[in-house]
Amino acid sequence: MTAISSRSGMWPIGVKRSRRTGLFGRQTNGARDRLPFRGPKQAASRAEPEIGRGASRISSRLRARKNGLSARLPPEHRFSGFSRRAVDSRGTTRGPSGPGVASAALRGGNMRAPWLLRVVERLPLDEIVDVFHAPLRGFLARHPRVRRALDGSWLGHPLHPALIPLPIGAFTTGLVLDAATLFGCTWAARGADLAFTIGLVAAVPAVLTGLTEWSYLEGTSRRVAFVHAASNVASTKLMVGSVILRGMELRGAGMVLSALGFVVLGVGAWLGGELAFHYGAGVGRISEDRGNTDR
Structure with missing residues (x-):
């Protein structure tokens, strides 16, 4: 399409200029739409403010949504950005004994916890838990070197999550090889x-690092962690029985025990995930210890 020159700019031949209708018959909406067509670079520059305003509207909506979620929480459990870590009013991350408000807020406050987790939370285990929890905490308090070696403070983060893939991966490999044997x-x-x-x-x-992490927990998270540990210990015992039966040439019975142990291990692993992402177990503990040491 050729164009002719005018005092106000370049206009395509055959397109009538009008104050009411812009290029290609589009209805004008403001003085900017009535400007003459000056080429693709000028058109792109005029489109940029619209894109910028759209992006700013989206970001403002996200900020409003985040502030709305944070406003529902008490000051000690407010969010820091979109992180899963809840922070207190001073800006330090929450310890591992909190009720998991970070996960609840990210879910919109409407999604209930899984039914199995609700069942575990209501189990009357406090008296049984106290029998094991208090002596363990006392032992670790009397032996700080053992505690620091097992809780991962020397590593910069909890040691337990870094070790659990090893047994889970080995047991999974054994289960796959058992299936290949069949x-x-x-x-x-x-x-x-x-x-x-x-x-x-x-x-x-x-197991040792997990018990050390358990010694830091309180309240409901301590009960859930007790069931998590009990599941893993039961799974380990089943695996021990499986290895013994395999050594006695009772491979079929050993396969059955290992399969049952893997199912129990799956339940314990799922509870471990809930402890980390629903209750925030271990989140921010080492950073708080560093802050207390600095002060």
Whole structure:
């Protein structure tokens, strides 16, 4: 399309200029729409403010939504940005004993906890938990070097989450090799036995570091962590029985025990995920310890 020159700019031939109608018959809406067509660069520059205002409107809506979620929480449980970490009024991250308000706010405050978690929360376990929790906390208080070695303060974050993939991965490998044995792969039997043995060895430091993390918890999170630990201990015992039966050439019974142990391990692992993401267990604990040391 050719264009002709005018005093106000370049206009395509055959397009009538009007104060009411802009280019290509589009209805004008303000003085900016009545400006002449000056090429793609000028058109792009005129479009940028519209995009900028749209982005600012979106960001303002996100900020309003975030502020609305944070306003529902008490000051000690307010959010810091969109993080899952709840912070207190001083800006320090919350300890591991909180009620998981960060997760509740991110879910919009309307989604209830899973039914299994609600059942575990209501279990009358406080007296049983106190029998084990108080002596463990006292022992770790009397032996601070042991506590620091197991809680991961020397590493900069809790040590327990870094160790649990080792036994879980080994047990999963053993289960897969057991399935291969059932399909006629005789070479997989020895590999399965070795995988379960490695998993049991790796479970020892995972259990010790988990008990150390449990000593820091209070309230409902302590009860849930007790069930989490009990599930993992029960799973470990089933795996020990499986390895013993395999050594006695009772491979079929050993496979059954290992499969049951893996199911129990899955329940314990799920509760561990709820402890981390629903209750914030271990979140911010080491950073708070550093802050107290600095002061």
